[in-house]
């Protein structure tokens with residue numbers, strides 16, 4: 001009950017001040033800083049979409065001190081940068097954050113069959129293409145404007161009291177502080193009352209709290225500046241390539257950015273071959289990106305599922321640190337922002353104007369339950385779709401053929417753009433089931449077999 005303590009201390013400071021310093025200049029009165037500084041302190045580790053959106057909510061609660069740790073303030077997170085339309089509205093993003101509005105999607109099968117899947121979109125609907133350095137910078141600056149204290153530092157470890165689940169003992173965050181203009185860090189530490197771990201797939205917070213492991217894909221992307229006439233083709237167009245050549249369990253993409261395209265792919269089951277898959281996606285895009293200059297090469301893990309433990313004591317994970325990326329599409333930006341915001345909103349409510357600290361059970365009962373109820377079905381459906389359609393070339397051919405259906409396009413876009421698992425037309429669903437089986441039979445019959453590869457360590461060691 002820090003608020004009460006603070007009030008009591010303040011009252012006694014005032015009484016002491018009044019009796020002892022009558023007639024003195026008030027500015028010189030030695031008011032104890034600690035007495036005025038009794039707010040609970042929340043640390044958000046990581047200033048990507050998850051961390052920035054969490055910090056923004058905490059910062060608006062004046063009864064809480066919010067500190068946002070980010071190791072690199074101009075970080076360009078390796079990422080395709082595609083965001084759903086609903087994120088623009090829900091997170092009040094300005095037009096300047098969206099580089100390109102994609103209204104057409106070209107889906108290309110292993111045999112080279114192409115399906116254009118933008119027709120069902122309404123004129124004002126689009127997939128937003130962003131550069132992460134712009135999007136993250138915008139969200140982080142907004143959190144700072146709301147009052148979050150930014151620390152440019154790399155969190156290296158966290159000292160967690162053994163009794164943190166039953167006491168209010170503070171956590172100690174150890175970090176390397178980077179002063180402006182210097183790349184050498186200075187070791188520092190800070191005591192805090194609650195931690196939100198938003199530090200991505202290689203989360204140190206997750207490690208410190210023993211959150212457990214998840215499977216992960218390695219995703220690779222090259223940013224390629226292509227000639228202007230070729231860029232015209234990608235103005236409102238994104239491409240998705242499927243096939244065992246570009247990935248044994250994911251897809252390759254060409255996404256348009258401000259003045260270049262992002263070309264990439266990912267895999268879980270054969271990570272050592274990622275560069276071979278990257279070459280294949282470049283080859284498949286062929287003429288469309290010919291003459292392009294690679295301006296940036298980037299790679300990063302993508303989590304495949306939740307961590308076994310997402311809350312421990314007063315430490316909660318959000319975004320990639322928690323494992324909130326959907327299978328099939330590899331989408332994580334929206335879920336990072338949403339989970340950061342949701343966790344912070346629930347914790348702020350629990351903290352009652354900064355007067356109490358929540359327990360692990362409180363955070364699980366609110367944030368985790370709400371998040372899982374809202375998005376659990378989406379993760380399950382997309383996991384199932386990946387298992388059915390990305391397993392071999394036959395299934396991939398069937399997937400592309402199915403996407404010819406306007407009904408499939410409509411449902412897919414509505415689910416992606418608005419993040420709703422659609423309540424659909426039962427008759428169309430039945431028809432779709434029949435078409436799916438038909439396409440699978442046909443796809444399996446005439447697809448080229450997948451190339452064999454042997455990587456038993458990674459492909460079989462699934463958690």
Ligand SMILES: Cc1cc2nc3c(=O)[nH]c(=O)nc-3n(C[C@H](O)[C@H](O)[C@H](O)COP(=O)(O)OP(=O)(O)OC[C@H]3O[C@@H](n4cnc5c(N)ncnc54)[C@H](O)[C@@H]3O)c2cc1C
Pocket residue numbers: 045046047048049050051069070071072075077078079080081082083153154155156198199200201202203204219220221264298299300301302318319320321324325330331332333334336
């Ligand atoms: C190649 C690739 C393509 C992708 N394409 C898409 C896409 O098109 N659309 C989509 O929705 N998702 C995509 N994703 C997934 C998406 O990038 C992630 O889901 C998303 O970035 C998660 O956001 P986050 O805030 O949780 O974590 P991150 O974006 O990883 O942010 C973590 C932040 O924490 C900071 N940090 C990390 N460790 C520390 C530390 N110890 N101390 C201080 N700061 C730290 C980092 O600098 C970073 O700013 C892609 C991923 C990859 C790898």
